[in-house]
Amino acid sequence: MKATRYLLVLAVAAVAAPASGGVLPEDRADVLYHRYDGGGVTIDGPSLLVRKKFAEKYSVSANYYVDMVSSASIDVVTTASPYKEERTQGSLAFDMLNDKTQYSVSVTNSDENDYTANSASFDLSQDLFGDLTTLSIGFSRGWDEVRKRGDANFNEPVDRRSYRLGLSQILTPTLMMGFAFETVTDEGFLNNPYRSVRYLDPDSPAGYAYQPEVYPRTRTSNAASLSARYFLPYRAAVHGEYRYFTDTWGIDASTLQIGYTHPLGKQWILEAGYRWYNQSAADFYSDLFDRPDAQNFMGRDKELSTFTSHMLSAGATYELPSFGWKFLRRSTVNLFYDRIRYEYDDFRDVTAGGAPGTEQLYGFDADVLRLFVSGWF
């Protein structure tokens, strides 16, 4: 079910046109295979995107996305049974260009056996100051329905809203910078109906027991990012981005990302990158509460814990030779691989054994693969 928690922001991710007030994106089609493998979880599936302009003023796009999940994560093996499930998502977007202003609307539906999410978005971007500056604003609204397997009476809504502001600026003939700010609010049933928290229980043979987690019913977060991209003198590019995040649950997070893009001849583009992420725990998070019902709100989701992740990335794009097909202008085949290391500071691996609260800290590696072909027509 957790698959859809952040659908609201995902809704516009693939289908919405990149913010560039004066030009509509090119007609293209992408067929992508994605695979995530780490921490006992394997998720793979396809993502298909088609975008088409008409009358040089309008553009429509559609995205179909599938997650096929096979989970035996540490949460699942300690408090439940491994499971398989599938989530499908469809998005439609419409863009309109009027001089230097671009308007975009999109709708998304995501469905899995115990979670349904619908969302709608509106974005506007405007080129300013001789097209050196692009200003964009956006708003999304999401309506989720949380269900629970084995409990036909369980049905809880979640209402989500997102407010976005973006600014991109060409500073010199080789340097552009971007700023983004986003506020997201959620209201409703925000925890996972299957997940439990752990508490000390002297009567239990293990020394601890579990009870269902309880989250606040509201959450508001603010995030701001600053990015830069620089064109090197020998035709290559470097980019960097920093994001700061804070929310009403007490989580503060920083993300730092750097990357290098290097073309090889006319047919290859190679990429390498590193991403660092660090967050503090939510106020109501604990790996081990000292008694049952210790607080009004209690969570033991490792995403709410204190942790750091490191990601190394490598990728290659190959421009395919012309097939001589009139309708296909160009095409590429792309392979990207990311290796992520997650290191938790206050989430313990209870499968490792030891006295409650002294088990070794949890950590795992994940492999992420993206293989896709793109065609421009």
Next chain:
Amino acid sequence: MRARVTAILLLLAGATGCSGVEPWVKPYERQNFADPIMSADRDPVSSAYLNHVFEAREGARGALGSHGGGCGCN
């Protein structure tokens, strides 16, 4: 005080809006930004997926340069 702030804001608006900012990077100097390697989001279907990987496993969300995105599982 409020009147002074309003006056300053109006002055700023006038300075930027009416006088017209002269583009200091001329259109013929912008060919580098047309190069695909300078695109912040060259392949949206791919970057959307990666953002989705992050947001499913991290507490943070939003303000990603090229929209957001994310979901995933336990």
